[in-house]
Amino acid sequence: MSKPLKIAIAGLGTVGVGVIKILESHREMIAARAGRPVEIIAVSASNRSRARGIDISAYDWVDNVLDFTTRDDVDIIVELIGGSDGIAHALARQALDRGKSFVTANKALIAHHGNELAECAGKQQLALRFEAAVAGGIPIIKSLGEGLAANRLNKVYGILNGTTNYMLTQMEATGRDYGEILEETKLLGYLEADPSLDLDGIDAAHKLTILSTVAFGVKANFDDVYTEGIRRIKLVDIEYAKELGYRIKLLGIASLAKAGLEQRVHPCLVPNSAPIAHVDDGFNAIVVDGDFIDRTFYEGRGAGEGPTASAVVADIIDIARGHHGPAFFVPARAMQEVALISMSDRVGPYYIRLHVEEQPGVIADITAALRDQDVSLHVMLQKGSEQDGSVYVVMVTHDTREQKLMNAMNQINALSSVIDKALAIRIENL
Amino acid sequence: MSKPLKIAIAGLGTVGVGVIKILESHREMIAARAGRPVEIIAVSASNRSRARGIDISAYDWVDNVLDFTTRDDVDIIVELIGGSDGIAHALARQALDRGKSFVTANKALIAHHGNELAECAGKQQLALRFEAAVAGGIPIIKSLGEGLAANRLNKVYGILNGTTNYMLTQMEATGRDYGEILEETKLLGYLEADPSLDLDGIDAAHKLTILSTVAFGVKANFDDVYTEGIRRIKLVDIEYAKELGYRIKLLGIASLAKAGLEQRVHPCLVPNSAPIAHVDDGFNAIVVDGDFIDRTFYEGRGAGEGPTASAVVADIIDIARGHHGPAFFVPARAMQEVALISMSDRVGPYYIRLHVEEQPGVIADITAALRDQDVSLHVMLQKGSEQDGSVYVVMVTHDTREQKLMNAMNQINALSSVIDKALAIRIENL
Numbered sequence: 001m002s003k004p005l006k007i008a009i010a011g012l013g014t015v016g017v018g019v020i021k022i023l024e025s026h027r028e029m030i031a032a033r034a035g036r037p038v039e040i041i042a043v044s045a046s047n048r049s050r051a052r053g054i055d056i057s058a059y060d061w062v063d064n065v066l067d068f069t070t071r072d073d074v075d076i077i078v079e080l081i082g083g084s085d086g087i088a089h090a091l092a093r094q095a096l097d098r099g100k101s102f103v104t105a106n107k108a109l110i111a112h113h114g115n116e117l118a119e120c121a122g123k124q125q126l127a128l129r130f131e132a133a134v135a136g137g138i139p140i141i142k143s144l145g146e147g148l149a150a151n152r153l154n155k156v157y158g159i160l161n162g163t164t165n166y167m168l169t170q171m172e173a174t175g176r177d178y179g180e181i182l183e184e185t186k187l188l189g190y191l192e193a194d195p196s197l198d199l200d201g202i203d204a205a206h207k208l209t210i211l212s213t214v215a216f217g218v219k220a221n222f223d224d225v226y227t228e229g230i231r232r233i234k235l236v237d238i239e240y241a242k243e244l245g246y247r248i249k250l251l252g253i254a255s256l257a258k259a260g261l262e263q264r265v266h267p268c269l270v271p272n273s274a275p276i277a278h279v280d281d282g283f284n285a286i287v288v289d290g291d292f293i294d295r296t297f298y299e300g301r302g303a304g305e306g307p308t309a310s311a312v313v314a315d316i317i318d319i320a321r322g323h324h325g326p327a328f329f330v331p332a333r334a335m336q337e338v339a340l341i342s343m344s345d346r347v348g349p350y351y352i353r354l355h356v357e358e359q360p361g362v363i364a365d366i367t368a369a370l371r372d373q374d375v376s377l378h379v380m381l382q383k384g385s386e387q388d389g390s391v392y393v394v395m396v397t398h399d400t401r402e403q404k405l406m407n408a409m410n411q412i413n414a415l416s417s418v419i420d421k422a423l424a425i426r427i428e429n430l
Numbered sequence: 431m432s433k434p435l436k437i438a439i440a441g442l443g444t445v446g447v448g449v450i451k452i453l454e455s456h457r458e459m460i461a462a463r464a465g466r467p468v469e470i471i472a473v474s475a476s477n478r479s480r481a482r483g484i485d486i487s488a489y490d491w492v493d494n495v496l497d498f499t500t501r502d503d504v505d506i507i508v509e510l511i512g513g514s515d516g517i518a519h520a521l522a523r524q525a526l527d528r529g530k531s532f533v534t535a536n537k538a539l540i541a542h543h544g545n546e547l548a549e550c551a552g553k554q555q556l557a558l559r560f561e562a563a564v565a566g567g568i569p570i571i572k573s574l575g576e577g578l579a580a581n582r583l584n585k586v587y588g589i590l591n592g593t594t595n596y597m598l599t600q601m602e603a604t605g606r607d608y609g610e611i612l613e614e615t616k617l618l619g620y621l622e623a624d625p626s627l628d629l630d631g632i633d634a635a636h637k638l639t640i641l642s643t644v645a646f647g648v649k650a651n652f653d654d655v656y657t658e659g660i661r662r663i664k665l666v667d668i669e670y671a672k673e674l675g676y677r678i679k680l681l682g683i684a685s686l687a688k689a690g691l692e693q694r695v696h697p698c699l700v701p702n703s704a705p706i707a708h709v710d711d712g713f714n715a716i717v718v719d720g721d722f723i724d725r726t727f728y729e730g731r732g733a734g735e736g737p738t739a740s741a742v743v744a745d746i747i748d749i750a751r752g753h754h755g756p757a758f759f760v761p762a763r764a765m766q767e768v769a770l771i772s773m774s775d776r777v778g779p780y781y782i783r784l785h786v787e788e789q790p791g792v793i794a795d796i797t798a799a800l801r802d803q804d805v806s807l808h809v810m811l812q813k814g815s816e817q818d819g820s821v822y823v824v825m826v827t828h829d830t831r832e833q834k835l836m837n838a839m840n841q842i843n844a845l846s847s848v849i850d851k852a853l854a855i856r857i858e859n860l
Contacts, residue, residue: 022580022722032647032760033579131577137723139577146576147561147569149463150452150743217462275729278705292452292736293567299705300726310722313580321755330462 004037005320010065011080012045018309034320069094076101084108096120103315105132111206111222118327128327129315134207135284137300137307144214145329151290153215157253158286160204162302163190164230164250169280177235200229201265208252216256217330218338226343228266240394247277260339269427344403349427354393355420362417369411373404434467435750440495441510442475448739464750499524506531514538526550533745535562541636541652548757558757559745564637565714567730567737574644575759581720583645587683588716590634592732593620594660594680599710607665630659631695638682646686647760648768656773658696670824677707690769699857774833779857784823785850792847799841803834
C-alpha cells in the first residue's frame, strides 16, 4: 500500500489552490491516513502566471487538461474548472474512458451528467467522487451514502446556497432591502460569475438533484426540480415573517414517497423553533429523515477555499484507501426511475403579501378570490398605510393545494388595485 | 462481489433486535448498497425464550458466544452485550485472533481496550468498527475519520449522553428539581443499569475517549479524562444560568494543541447563542473544529433501537463493501502518545453558586477568599432570602485558572456560614 497515489489538478482557482495547500501542508498526516503518499504530478489552469500565493513550479504544467488523461503517471484527475458541459464534461468522459478516477467539486456537471458518468465509472470500477459539490465542509454525500446506508431515507432538505443565505441574513440584520444587499454582495465577490445561479436557485437545485440521487438511489433529473429564487423577497416580507414567528430561508427540499419524488427549491417561511431557522450567513445545513435514524442535522460552511478543498481531499484519501464503490452508492443499473410529484399538488399553508391601493372594496375583492378557490385564511395583517396611500396586506392561509392558491393569485393580480404582483411564499412547518 | 456476507449477533437486547429488524426489512436494499447479500447466520443472548417481538427461529442459536469465533460460516461478529471487560472483551479478542471482523456498539470496551483491539485487527487487516458506540444516529466516527480526513482537527466537543441531557431539559421545562426528575427518568427506563454511568459522566467520558482517539490519532486513555457528572446541579442553577443568558449542558470536550491533549466531561454553562445550547431531550450533538473546514455541527438521536442499530448496520455495509482500513483510521503504530493538559490548568470564567446563612460579613469573607486567589468577579446576584433565612448567592468570574478557583472554593467551603458546599460550573463561551 505504499505506492504513491498520483493526481493531476485541472483548475487553479480558489478551490484548486486550497487543495494544493492541504496536500502540501498535511503531506505526512495524509500519507498516514491514506495508507500511501498522495503526490501532485501535474496542474493546469487558464492562466499559468496568475499570482496565486502558492508555488506550483514543482508540478508539471499542462496547457490542455485533456492531456492529463493520456499520462501513465496520473491515477486521479481532479476537476475544479466548473460548468455543466464544455471542457469539464469532456475531461470527465475522457478521464473515465482512459481508466483514471475522477474527483470533482462541480455540482452542475454531476447534476446534469451524473448518471452517465456513474455508468462510465462503474463499468471500469473507477472512482467518481463529488463530496465537494454539495455543502463544502459538511461530509453529507458520505453520510447519506455510507453513514446512513442502513436506512430508507424519505426526506432530505436544507440550506444549500450560502450566498443567498448570507443575503437574507443581511437583510434581516441591517434592515436594508434586497437591492442594496445585492449590490453589497456583488462587491464582496460572493456571487457566482453568473449571479442567476445563486439568485434564481439554480445552484441549490444542482445540489438538490445530487442529494436526491444519493439519498434515494433514483435517477433524479435536474430539469425536474421546481426552482424559484429570492429576487422577489422584500425586507417587508422578512419583517412580517418575524412577526408571525418565522424566518425566510431558501430551501432545497427532496422527498420520496409511494406517490413519487418531490424536488423543489424556493424561499420558505420556517418556524423559529426549527434548528434550520438559525443557520445564518454563509453556512449550509442539511436535515435528513430516515426510517431508523429518525432525524439528523448537519451544519457547516458551504463554500470557500478551506471547506471545499477539504471535501476534495477527503475524496482523494478515500480513493487512496481503496474505496472504489459506485458513485451513487448503488450500481448504476440499480438506480430507479420514479414518478414525479408536481409542484401544483403541494399541500400546505402559504404566506401571501399584497401591495394594494387603499380603496373601498379591495379586501372584499381579494378575499372573494381566495374564497372562490376554497383558500381559507388563518391570519390577516394590515397596519396603516404607506406615505403614498398604498397598503401592505399580509395573509397566512390554512393548508391549501398549490394549484388552487395559484388560481386565486392570478385572479388577485388581475385586480386594478394591485400595485405589485402578489407574492406567495410557502410555509414549511419543519 | 455477490458472495453473501455472514454475520453472527451476540446480544439480543434493544440494539440487537434493531439490527435484525433492519437487516431483514431492508434485505434487498442493503444487498444493492453493500454489493452483496448480508445474512444473519447465528445469534446468542442470555435468555433464548424472552419475548422480543421478532422471529429468530431462522438463525442458529448458540449458547456460548465464543463459539461464533470457531465457525467457518461467520465473517463478522457483532457484539451488543456491553461492558468493558468480561465476555465482551474475550469475544473481541478471540474474534480478531481467529480472523473475524468485529462490529460493536460497546463504548466501554473501545474506550478501555480500543488500542489493543485496533492492533490485533490491524495485524490481520480485519475490520474493527464501532460507529454505534458514540452518538447513535449521527455518523460521527465516519465523519471524523473519513469525511474530515483532510484536516488537522483541533477540537471536538458535544452532548454525548442523551439521558442526562433529557434530565437537564426536563428540570428546566417543568421547574422540578434534580431528585424528582431522577425518579421519573428511572421509571421511564432511560438510565443505564448502573446509573452512575450516566449521572457521573462516565458514559460521556467513554465516548469522548473514542472521539479523541479518532479525531486526533492519539492514544487517548479513558483514565485521563477529567469526569464530573450532573448530580450537584439544582433547579436554582438552571434558573440563574437562564437569567445570565446561558443553559446548562453536560459536555464532553477534547482538544489537542501544542501543549498537549485536554479531555474533560462536566456540566457547562453555554451561551444561548451557541447551537449546542438548543439541543434538547435525548438528542446528541457534536461540534468539530478543523484547520480547513473551520467548524461543523452534527445533531441526531443518541440512543434507542433504531439510531444505534442503524450505525451497527452501516458498519456492516462498509465491511461488505470491502472497507477494511485501520480501526482508528491510521495504522496502530502511527497512533501518537501525547502529553496531557491537567484540569487545574484550565483557564476560563466560572459560575459559582453559594448557599449561605444570611449574617453580617458573609459576603466579605467570600469575596476576600476570591481576592486572595486573584479571582475577579464579573457578576454577582443575590435576590432576597429563602424562608429559612438562608440566601443563594451567584457569581460569575472573569477568566481564572482552575487551580486558583478551586483554592478559593476550598477556603469558602471552610466558612461556617456556608450551608451547602459551593458549586462551581465552568462557563464555555463556545
